[in-house]
Amino acid sequence: MAKLNLNGNYAEQMLSLYLWGQITPPKPDEMADAKWIRPNGATTTAEIDAQEYMNNVGKNLALGEQRMFQQFFNSKHRSGKKITLADVKQNGTIKGSEIELTHEQFTDLFYKGTPQYNEAQKAELIASQYTLNTGSADYWQRSFVFGSTKMQLDTQSIKYVFDANTG
Numbered sequence: 001m002a003k004l005n006l007n008g009n010y011a012e013q014m015l016s017l018y019l020w021g022q023i024t025p026p027k028p029d030e031m032a033d034a035k036w037i038r039p040n041g042a043t044t045t046a047e048i049d050a051q052e053y054m055n056n057v058g059k060n061l062a063l064g065e066q067r068m069f070q071q072f073f074n075s076k077h078r079s080g081k082k083i084t085l086a087d088v089k090q091n092g093t094i095k096g097s098e099i100e101l102t103h104e105q106f107t108d109l110f111y112k113g114t115p116q117y118n119e120a121q122k123a124e125l126i127a128s129q130y131t132l133n134t135g136s137a138d139y140w141q142r143s144f145v146f147g148s149t150k151m152q153l154d155t156q157s158i159k160y161v162f163d164a165n166t167g
Contacts, residue, residue, distance in 0.1 A: 004048050007052075060133045126148070129148070
């Protein structure tokens with residue numbers, strides 16, 4: 001599996017990987033070789049470092065637009081009442097000046113009993129690179145290489161951390 005480097009022109013690397021099966025295109029005198037003809041059903045897989053992805057592509061992901069976080073950013077409880085710092089403290093674990101919620105505690109506090117609960121439990125972040133930050137210098141690459149993206153949060157490890165003094 002080829003490793004895609006997201007610094008620089010990664011769209012060129014991806015296109016080359018798709019067309020030729022390697023990160024760099026063949027030399028002009030090699031292109032006529034039959035070995036470059038892709039068989040039916042051929043697939044293209046690239047390895048992408050998660051941290052590099054978040055630094056270069058994921059930075060455009062607006063968390064407030066994610067369904068999973070909409071009630072949170074609206075500070076609304078599942079019943080429609082406003083969530084207070086006391087609610088967060090009651091449901092989380094206080095560690096010094098921070099309050100930690102597990103994924104289960106977070107979704108229970110904001111979504112349990114609502115139609116969005118099952119979706120929030122999945123912890124999926126979905127982004128369409130076609131519509132995110134369309135005026136940025138890297139828009140053409142992000143939309144070409146990644147198009148629509150879905151990321152899965154690790155629900156066993158993720159912690160939602162709040163400031164114990166301000167929420």
